[in-house]
Amino acid sequence: MTTTDRPTTAKRDTYTPETLLAVAVSVFNERGYDGTSMEHLSKAAGISKSSIYHHVAGKEELLRRAVSRALDGLFAALEEPRAQRGRAIERVEYVTRRTVEVLMAELPYVTLLLRVRGNTQTERWALERRREFDQRVADLLKAAAADGDLRADVDIRLATRLLFGMINSLVEWYRPHPDGGAEQEQLVDTVVRMAFDGLRTG
């Protein structure tokens, strides 16, 4: 069950870039990326600073891995079949739902992504990809508006921003419960309902 009883290579109970990442992201989210030193990470991981450099090239690589994971999840939602065909309003609603689900499933990684400021190259790259994602959703909303399925008195760009503002704010307080699957789905329902009962025609 653990990593110790593997078939061929008797893997030891040590850090991999993956497991170290989980620790690092947790600290990044608590203290902020810039507010986290390698010393902080070292303490949290229970190994020395220099040992961290054995697994990853440095602090920025940890950030890159984390935001990549978040972005991969979000873009995957856009690529799903149900986000590709059907009426635009239904595609928007589906992408909204899946975005919230990805946010919940990859909470620490998405949290970090949403707090990136742009001081390093990695952060600027992350911001660019985020804008790309937002634009794709904005295009979907635009199509739904063209179909007459969105109320006409709200600017599409503004509606997109408020929609994302509401969704993204979940990272500020949502904490997953063990075996809280039903609870999670109910939360997703509420978010989608709150968003679209204020957006949809009729």
Add this chain to the structure above:
Amino acid sequence: MTTTDRPTTAKRDTYTPETLLAVAVSVFNERGYDGTSMEHLSKAAGISKSSIYHHVAGKEELLRRAVSRALDGLFAALEEPRAQRGRAIERVEYVTRRTVEVLMAELPYVTLLLRVRGNTQTERWALERRREFDQRVADLLKAAAADGDLRADVDIRLATRLLFGMINSLVEWYRPHPDGGAEQEQLVDTVVRMAFDGLRTG
């Protein structure tokens, strides 16, 4: 018109804690508080690092002054007469409107407040006062729900969080235009409408 032609004390065109604060907050918001060094502030203000220490005790005092200003504005909204009397749903709507207006009027200060993490004493104090404000609004929503003016299928605590999530997300993209008063009011209208058309009964 400028500070040079004052009646008694011929004030020189130099920094005060107030004017220096505006510069500092701007940099804090661009780079993040932890990502901003006194050197950054020095360059942005056009004076040396040590000159900054002549005006303020240090970096943290600038943060304290900034978040205080934001919090003062927000709490003032709760103290206004229209937030004190009348039907709860109307008080909620008024406070929502005023909160958005304060956010716009004090944008850089509120932005900084909303990004505080809790690494220093000042930050923890700010987080505590923010929670206090959120609680006051949540109480208003609770009263409105007791009056039957909010839809019953949404948890009050969740609704409060989503409402603030939407409002607070404005700091991520809203930028005031000179003489854009009408535009601002239209934005406030949209935010309030989007929030309550998804919340209000009927």
Add this chain to the structure above:
DNA sequence: GTCTATATTACGATAGAC
């Protein structure tokens, strides 16, 4: 009020032993 110079500490990252 502003400056240069500097004290002191913290940071990211590396060297090299085990």
Add this chain to the structure above:
DNA sequence: GTCTATCGTAATATAGAC
């Protein structure tokens, strides 16, 4: 893979001249 020791840099803050 992990450690201790350390390098070079950048950080906050102070001293003291003008």
